[in-house]
Amino acid sequence: MKEGRDSFRVLGDVVILYAENYINDIEGEKLEDMCEAFLKKGAKKILIDFSGTDLINSIGVSILIGLIEKVRDCKAVVFFSGLKKVNYDIIDLVGITRHIQVFNSEDEALKEFEEPGSDLLV
């Protein structure tokens, strides 16, 4: 999460979660917990924005997989956006990109959410 920015934003029916600067520690579970909290409130469209994230490591991957599983369990949809190349390469390497859609920016992802049928399950 960029300094001074909120950790989440709700835009219509989309919940945007801003990931921390580093998702390389079990503290990163906060992101998973926050996502779970919104899912419990009934959120069906989740966007995780990584534009403020410099590093995702294996712990981060594990957290993101846990998050995707929770989204699936709640029959919701999650998009990722703003991933730096190095981070995209990592989530691609471990196969996460096979399961969710990744966008260059938050705006692109939000536009996609507006498209009919975007709430298809991941």
Place this chain on the structure above:
Amino acid sequence: MALNMMNPRQAKEETVGTELSLERLVFHLNTLAELGDEVTSPREFSRVVKASLFMVMGTFSASKGVIFSYDGEKRLFSPVASKGLPEMGQTGGAGGGGVELKLNDAALKEALKCTAPVDLAGEEPIVRMLGPGKETLDRLSARLVVFLVTKDELLGLIAINEKFSGEDYSDYDMRLLSVMAQQISYSLHSQTLLTRLISKYNENRELYKNLSRVYYDTIHAFATAIDAKDAYTKGHSHRVSSYCAVLAGEMGWNEGDVEGIRIAGLLHDIGKIAVDKSIINKASPLTSMECRELNSHPVVGYEILSKIKFPWKGIPLMTRNHHEKVDGSGYPDRLERAEIPLGARVMALVDAFDAMTTDRPYRPRLTFREAMEEVKRNYDRQFDPDVVRPFIKVIRKEINGESEHPSIVPFLQEHLENAEVARILEDFPR
């Protein structure tokens, strides 16, 4: 359009395929380095083991995983970290519930030989040996199990499910998991050693407590025996011990030294064992020979106690010099001021104070006012001012109810009013 949807899926296969790309290698090397840092870090064990599990799961994109620790005595595997398994309790939480795993003897024996991960979908002999344990692992959706073994000791196991990516586990994955498991074994081994050490420490501490209890009981029995020689001095050694300890505490002594003077107080009159009972209890003035015999008790006590190796320092000398006076007129060594061990100066005051405030064969007890007048009269002559001042402080605190465990005032056989005590103490030299 989504980045990962711009190209046909086949294109992605190149990246996520089983071949060992440079990116994959770098990712794994980084993970191994981070795992090494984690398992050797001084962080809390539960945190280390949880982070280690996350690293394993992230490396192989597993969505469910658990690390069990093995208790050789109970012959039971208990979860110490898990993720993605609600049946284990809090996701990623450490132990404290969840599914436990029991393996039969044959499987346990085989596990010690298993240096590589076991594919539960495979045909390895150990899979058949797991028995009901296999059902438990199936319930946890486990696909791979790797036993954590160090120096022929089974410490636990890691179980993870199928890859989230949908790929199968490759030989390379198996080798990598084996290396990661070895690193995690070190952490588990250190924790096992620490647990054993703590258990041993607690056992020894209990033993030490029991020994100390016997030690104290013996010393208290000695003190009672010493005081029993004189009908008038019943409880004297215990009171001197208690007064010494509270005064030393007020003077800022450390816990060990306070304990030392408490013991010295109990034993300070041990030399009286060698003095004839008729002399100790004589109501009339003593002859010079009787006086010499009675006054020999500090030296006799010193000789007895200096043969004992106490865990506290200074006990024999405190005993020897508790009748010295700061002006050099005491006995047996006629020491002056700082020549007299501080503990002996403390003891000299409280010993005299207790003698004054209790009945003796040759006179009734003095009142608190009379005793304090006597202390004042002998201030800087018999008694060390540096000891008298804190002694007065202790009395004031006890009278004012500021002391949690009053040790002196309750033994005085008179009711003291605050105002009266204040008057008695107010003109004491400060």
